[in-house]
Amino acid sequence: MQSRKKVPRFKREAPEKRRADLVQAAIRCLAEGGMAAFKMERIAAEAGVSLGLLSHYFKGKTELLAEVYRAALYDDVNRKIAELDDKEAAGSPAERLCRIVDAIIDPDYLRPANLTVWLALWGEIVVNPELRLAHRTAYRSYLKSLAALIDEVALVRRRNVTGTEIARSLQALIDGLFLERALDRQAISHADFHRASYEFLELHLGKLATSA
Amino acid sequence: MQSRKKVPRFKREAPEKRRADLVQAAIRCLAEGGMAAFKMERIAAEAGVSLGLLSHYFKGKTELLAEVYRAALYDDVNRKIAELDDKEAAGSPAERLCRIVDAIIDPDYLRPANLTVWLALWGEIVVNPELRLAHRTAYRSYLKSLAALIDEVALVRRRNVTGTEIARSLQALIDGLFLERALDRQAISHADFHRASYEFLELHLGKLATSA
DNA sequence: TTCCTTGTTGTAAGTTCTTACAATAAGAAA
DNA sequence: TTTCTTATTGTAAGAACTTACAACAAGGAA
Numbered sequence: 197m198q199s200r201k202k203v204p205r206f207k208r209e210a211p212e213k214r215r216a217d218l219v220q221a222a223i224r225c226l227a228e229g230g231m232a233a234f235k236m237e238r239i240a241a242e243a244g245v246s247l248g249l250l251s252h253y254f255k256g257k258t259e260l261l262a263e264v265y266r267a268a269l270y271d272d273v274n275r276k277i278a279e280l281d282d283k284e285a286a287g288s289p290a291e292r293l294c295r296i297v298d299a300i301i302d303p304d305y306l307r308p309a310n311l312t313v314w315l316a317l318w319g320e321i322v323v324n325p326e327l328r329l330a331h332r333t334a335y336r337s338y339l340k341s342l343a344a345l346i347d348e349v350a351l352v353r354r355r356n357v358t359g360t361e362i363a364r365s366l367q368a369l370i371d372g373l374f375l376e377r378a379l380d381r382q383a384i385s386h387a388d389f390h391r392a393s394y395e396f397l398e399l400h401l402g403k404l405a406t407s408a
Numbered sequence: 409m410q411s412r413k414k415v416p417r418f419k420r421e422a423p424e425k426r427r428a429d430l431v432q433a434a435i436r437c438l439a440e441g442g443m444a445a446f447k448m449e450r451i452a453a454e455a456g457v458s459l460g461l462l463s464h465y466f467k468g469k470t471e472l473l474a475e476v477y478r479a480a481l482y483d484d485v486n487r488k489i490a491e492l493d494d495k496e497a498a499g500s501p502a503e504r505l506c507r508i509v510d511a512i513i514d515p516d517y518l519r520p521a522n523l524t525v526w527l528a529l530w531g532e533i534v535v536n537p538e539l540r541l542a543h544r545t546a547y548r549s550y551l552k553s554l555a556a557l558i559d560e561v562a563l564v565r566r567r568n569v570t571g572t573e574i575a576r577s578l579q580a581l582i583d584g585l586f587l588e589r590a591l592d593r594q595a596i597s598h599a600d601f602h603r604a605s606y607e608f609l610e611l612h613l614g615k616l617a618t619s620a
Numbered sequence: 621t622t623c624c625t626t627g628t629t630g631t632a633a634g635t636t637c638t639t640a641c642a643a644t645a646a647g648a649a650a
Numbered sequence: 651t652t653t654c655t656t657a658t659t660g661t662a663a664g665a666a667c668t669t670a671c672a673a674c675a676a677g678g679a680a
Contacts, residue, residue: 208627208676230535231443236668246629251669308534315531321591322524323442332592364596365604368584375583376576379533380544384576392577399611420646420657448638458659463639 215253218243219267222260227309231316234261258324265317265327273338276300280341289348294404296345297397300370301389311378339363349401357400369396427465430455431479434472439521443528446473470536477529477539485550488512492553501560506616508557509609512582513601523590551575561613569612581608 209217221243225233236257240250254260276299287295299305321327339360347359370393377384398404421429433455437445448469452462466472488511499507511517533539551572559571582605589596610616 204676205674206628206676211627214627230531232532232535235666237666247668248630248671249628252628256668312531312534315527315534318587318591319442319524319527319531322520322527323444328591335592336595361600361604364588364600365581365585365608368588368604369577369581370584371587372580372582372584373577375530375587376580379530379540380547383548388573388576392573392580396577396608416646417644418646418658423657426657447636449636459638460641460660461658464658468638 211253214245214249215263216267218245218250218253219260219263221245222264223267223313226264226313226316228312230312231319234316236260261317261320262327262330264313265320265330268313268317269331269334272305273334277334277338277341280338280345289345289352290401290404293345293349293397296342297366297393300367301386301393303386306374306377306386306389308378308381311374314374315378339367342367346401353402355401362397362400366393366396369393423465426457426461427475428479430457430462430465431472431475433457434476435479435525438476438525438528440524442524443531446528448472473529473532474539474542476525477532477542480525480529481543481546484517485546489546489550489553492550492557501557501564502613502616505557505561505609508554509578509605512579513598513605515598518586518589518598518601520590520593523586526586527590551579554579558613565614567613574609574612578605578608581605 218239222234222239225235225239225242234257236250237247239260240247243250250260254263276296279299280296317327321331343359343363345359346357346362349355350357350359370389373384373389373392394404430451434446434451437447437451437454446469448462449459451472452459455462462472466475488508491511492508529539533543555571555575557571558569558574561567562569562571582601585596585601585604606616
């Protein structure tokens, strides 16, 4: 007697989970090969799914990319904003600032593969008005929160500095180092990130508790 | 009697000039629409030339992009290196450093269209080993020269700093601001660039002669 | 079990882009 | 003027990719 146990040819997933999986697969593709690897067929293969399904969930490349951006943004900027806005968080302003900085320069986040994704997204933001608007809104909000925290520290320490500028420069410094690392992976270690960031802040705000 | 003056249907150019024109057209395309606008036909049209001619000069997209990179690099990094290496240049180390910084934050160079080009190139560098090598070599050389100049200034002023780190951070800071401006054009003015750059340097090296 | 919903597949049409090549003509040389 | 070189054109083959769609089947409901 032959075994007649039916082996399903595919697994049926809940739409939300499938959508999320597809977006993650798209991110992995971007991380591997940049925009050149952002091909519908490749992404479908990466997700272990047919091409047809991908186009069932996303009307086109543009929509998928926007979703990728939203996901990346959420995991990144929005997470930081959330931390920042959590005013109940314990500790002095300086301690909270340190936690934020540590989050920004988290080695896991700063890995080159992640920048490959951001480079692709930036390249699109510059060109796509819709994405640009979304980015601008989220980013300004993030910088504003960061600036407010820096102002708090400055107030306590009676330092006469403008949080807005320092926040912007700090983020620019880190983005720039991030970029350098992506383009030349041996150029910068995590310790370099840490030193550069804290040195910059301390030049303006005085000694901060550096944990590393 | 009808006029029989022959009107040429196209102009024959010297190969070197034509090549350069085509590269410039490619750069204009990149500036307008990023990598998505880097299409052979569009570039040929932009140059006012047939598609066939473009492929006559460049074996493929990759070769053309490499040439674009070389041109961009030449106009940018190499020019700065040349200035730096021109040891005969007049002035104290501090004055020379100021001139270099002014060149780096030249408003004409920092215009968003230019970053669109760099964003596209960076996106390729990250993915293309050949370009990555070229970039790494040129960029390291540039940073080294900049670091040496900073060390000179530090020596004169008896400041105990490491030029390498300051050079890297300075460039990262400027790249990061450059990026922010490209993503949100109203975010940063040229004065902001100037202030941020000089403030950063002066925190390490003491007052520099700021001309603006 | 049987039915039903809809997540999923496979394919194919249609579009865009790259590459190759034979034919043409501009401009210099003789 | 005539000849010759080669820069330039136009087109077409074909490769790669996106999008649309009809058919199929997994898994829950009845």
